Amino acid sequence: MNKESLRSAFADTILKKAQSDKEIIVVCSDSRGSGLVTDFANELPSQFVEIGIAEQNAVTVSGGLASIGKKVYTVGPASFYSMRSAEQIKVDLAYSKNNVKIIGISGGISYGALGSTHHSLQDYALMRAIPDLLVLSPSDSNQMKSLVDELLLTTVPAYVRIGREAVPVIYPEDIKIKIGKAIKWFDGKDIGIIASGQMVHRAIEAAELLKKDNISATVLDMFTIKPLDKETIIELAKSCGCILTVEEHSIYGGLGSAVSEVVVENYPVPMKIIGFTDDDIPNGSDTEVFESFGMDANGIVMTAKTLISKR
Amino acid sequence: MNVEKSKELLSLASSIREKTVKIVIDGNGGHIGGDLSEIDILVSLFEYMKHDPKKPQWSQRDYFILSKGHAAEAYYAVLQQYGYLTQEDLDTFGKFGSKLGGHPTKKLLGVEANTGSLGHGLGIGTGMALGLKMNGQENRVFVLTGDGELAEGSNWEAAMAASAYKLSNLTWIIDRNHLQISGNTEEVMPLENLVEKVESFGFHVIDIDGHNFEQIFIALDTCIENKPVCIIANTVKGKGLYCAENNVEWHHKTPSLEQYEQLKKDMKDLVERGDQ
Numbered sequence: 001m002n003k004e005s006l007r008s009a010f011a012d013t014i015l016k017k018a019q020s021d022k023e024i025i026v027v028c029s030d031s032r033g034s035g036l037v038t039d040f041a042n043e044l045p046s047q048f049v050e051i052g053i054a055e056q057n058a059v060t061v062s063g064g065l066a067s068i069g070k071k072v073y074t075v076g077p078a079s080f081y082s083m084r085s086a087e088q089i090k091v092d093l094a095y096s097k098n099n100v101k102i103i104g105i106s107g108g109i110s111y112g113a114l115g116s117t118h119h120s121l122q123d124y125a126l127m128r129a130i131p132d133l134l135v136l137s138p139s140d141s142n143q144m145k146s147l148v149d150e151l152l153l154t155t156v157p158a159y160v161r162i163g164r165e166a167v168p169v170i171y172p173e174d175i176k177i178k179i180g181k182a183i184k185w186f187d188g189k190d191i192g193i194i195a196s197g198q199m200v201h202r203a204i205e206a207a208e209l210l211k212k213d214n215i216s217a218t219v220l221d222m223f224t225i226k227p228l229d230k231e232t233i234i235e236l237a238k239s240c241g242c243i244l245t246v247e248e249h250s251i252y253g254g255l256g257s258a259v260s261e262v263v264v265e266n267y268p269v270p271m272k273i274i275g276f277t278d279d280d281i282p283n284g285s286d287t288e289v290f291e292s293f294g295m296d297a298n299g300i301v302m303t304a305k306t307l308i309s310k311r
Numbered sequence: 312m313n314v315e316k317s318k319e320l321l322s323l324a325s326s327i328r329e330k331t332v333k334i335v336i337d338g339n340g341g342h343i344g345g346d347l348s349e350i351d352i353l354v355s356l357f358e359y360m361k362h363d364p365k366k367p368q369w370s371q372r373d374y375f376i377l378s379k380g381h382a383a384e385a386y387y388a389v390l391q392q393y394g395y396l397t398q399e400d401l402d403t404f405g406k407f408g409s410k411l412g413g414h415p416t417k418k419l420l421g422v423e424a425n426t427g428s429l430g431h432g433l434g435i436g437t438g439m440a441l442g443l444k445m446n447g448q449e450n451r452v453f454v455l456t457g458d459g460e461l462a463e464g465s466n467w468e469a470a471m472a473a474s475a476y477k478l479s480n481l482t483w484i485i486d487r488n489h490l491q492i493s494g495n496t497e498e499v500m501p502l503e504n505l506v507e508k509v510e511s512f513g514f515h516v517i518d519i520d521g522h523n524f525e526q527i528f529i530a531l532d533t534c535i536e537n538k539p540v541c542i543i544a545n546t547v548k549g550k551g552l553y554c555a556e557n558n559v560e561w562h563h564k565t566p567s568l569e570q571y572e573q574l575k576k577d578m579k580d581l582v583e584r585g586d587q
Binding site: 025046049051052054056057060061062063064065066067068069070087088091092095096097 | 417423424425427428431434435436437438439440441442443445446465468469471472475
C-alpha cells in the first residue's frame with residue numbers, strides 16, 4: 001500500500017493555500033524542520049513567524065495575531081504544545097475564540113526512542129476537556145488535505161494531532177470530510193471498532209482478518225475527537241452490540257473514554273479500550289511497540305474475539 | 312503639559328478612584344490595591360490612545376490589554392467613564408449573572424483580550440503588534456502588567472519576541488507598586504534591577520512616576536525606531552485611599568462606608584489643592 005506522511009500533506013497544502021491567502025500565517029517554535037515547513041518559511045517569509053523554543057509564547061503570540069484577523073497555523077511537537085502550552089490553548093485560543101489551529105506534529109509515540117518526554121499520549125484527554133476547541137486526529141494524508149480545507153472555513157480554534165512517519169493512504173485523493181462526522185468502513189454486525197489516527201488502518205486490517213473467521217466488523221474512523229459523532233456511535237452500539245476502541249493514546253481520558261461516555265449514557269453495551277496502559281513504553285520502532293501493547297491488527301483481532309464472547 | 316490639563320486629569324482620576332471604591336463596596340470585593348495604583352495610568356491611556364466608543368472595532372484604533380486582569384474594577388470604572396459601559400452595568404458588579412466578572416473579557420465593548428491568568432497580556436500584545444506591523448498598519452498596542460506578575464516566565468518569552476521583531480508599535484507598561492499578595496516584590500521574588508533587566512531584553516526603558524500625568528504622557532508619546540518601549544511606572548498600591556496605601560493587607564479588601572466617605576473628602580481636598 002502506498003504510504004504518505006500527514007506532515008508533508010499538511011505542509012504542501014498550507015503552502016498552496018497561503019500563496020493566494022495572505023492572511024494565513026505559520027508560527028513555529030524552532031520546529032520548521034520537523035514540521036516540514038522550511039519551504040513555507042523560505043517562500044513566504046512575510047507569512048512565517050519564528051518564536052524560538054518557547055511553545056507557550058508561540059501559542060499566546062498566535063492568539064494575538066489571530067485577534068487582529070490572521071488565520072494562524074502553529075506547527076510544533078504535539079507533546080509540548082498539548083501539555084506545556086495547555087493553559088495558553090485554554091485561555092488565549094479557546095476561551096478567547098481566536099482563530100488558531102495547532103498542528104501537533106510527531107504525535108503519539110512518533111518520536112520512538114526519544115522517550116516519554118516526547119510522547120504525546122495525554123493530548124486527546126487534555127484538549128478535549130477544553131470548551132470551544134476542536135480536537136482532530138486524522139488518519140491519512142488525503143484526509144489531512146481535506147481537513148485543511150475544512151479548517152480554513154472555520155474560525156473555531158483547533159488542536160490537530162498528526163504522526164511523524166508515512167502511513168498507508170486509505171482514502172482517495174478527492175475525499176471530502178466533514179469535521180464531527182465519522183467515516184464508516186464495512187457494514188459488520190458482530191462488533192464495532194472505533195479508531196483514530198494511525199490506528200485506523202490497523203483496525204481496517206483487523207476487520208479483514210476477522211472476516212476470515214466469519215466475524216463481521218464495522219470500523220469507524222473517528223478522526224474528530226471533539227465534537228464527537230455521538231449519533232454514529234449510538235447507531236454502532238445498537239447494530240453491533242459491542243464496541244472496541246483503538247487509539248495511540250493513554251487508555252485514560254482519550255477516545256475510549258469519550259466513546260464510553262456516549263455509550264453509557266445512551267445505549268450501554270460491552271466495551272473494551274485498547275491503548276497505552278501506565279506500563280513503561282519500551283524503546284523500539286512504533287510497529288514493535290504497538291505489537292507489545294496489542295495495538296497491531298493481530299492484537300486487535302484477539303481482543304475483539306474476547307469482547308464478542310462477552311456480548 | 313499645561314496646568315489646566317493636569318488639573319482636569321487629576322479631577323478625572325479622582326472621580327474614577329471614587330467610582331472604583333464604590334464598585335468594590337457594592338460588589339462586596341475586588342482587587343482594590345492594584346485598582347488604585349493603576350488609575351492614573353489608565354486615565355492617561357484612555358485620554359492618549361486613538362479609540363472611539365461609538366465604533367469599538369474602528370480599524371485605526373490603538374489596542375489596550377490589561378494583563379493584570381484582577382485589577383478589573385478600576386478598568387470597568389474607566390470603560391464606563393469613556394462610554395463603553397453604563398452606570399447600570401457597574402451596578403451589577405458582584406451580582407449573579409453580571410457581565411462584569413472579576414476579570415475582563417472580550418464580551419465587553421472596548422476590551423481587546425480575555426485576561427486573568429497572569430503573564431499572558433504581553434504575549435498577546437506582541438502577537439497583535441506583529442500582525443499590525445505585517446499589515447503595514449500604524450495602530451499602537453499598549454499592555455499594562457503588574458510587577459508581581461513578572462515572575463511568570465511567559466513575560467520574558469514575550470519580551471524576547473517583541474524585541475526580536477523590533478515592535479516599535481508596542482508599549483509595555485509595568486505598574487510598579489512593589490507589592491503583591493504575600494508582601495513586597497523584592498521579598499517574594501526580587502525583580503531588581505528591573506530597568507537593566509528589561510533593557511537587556513532589548514526594550515527602550517523609561518522609568519517614571521506613575522502618578523505624574525506629565526511624565527506618563529511623555530512616556531506614552533515615546534516611540535523608538537526598531538525597538539519596543541517599556542514604561543516602568545512607579546506607583547503606590549492603594550493610591551488615594553490613604554488607609555490602604557503601601558499596605559499589603561489591602562491587596563483585596565473591601566473598604567467600609569466610612570473609609571469611602573473619607574476617600575471622597577480626601578479626593579475633594581486633593582482636587583482643590585490641585586496637586587498629586
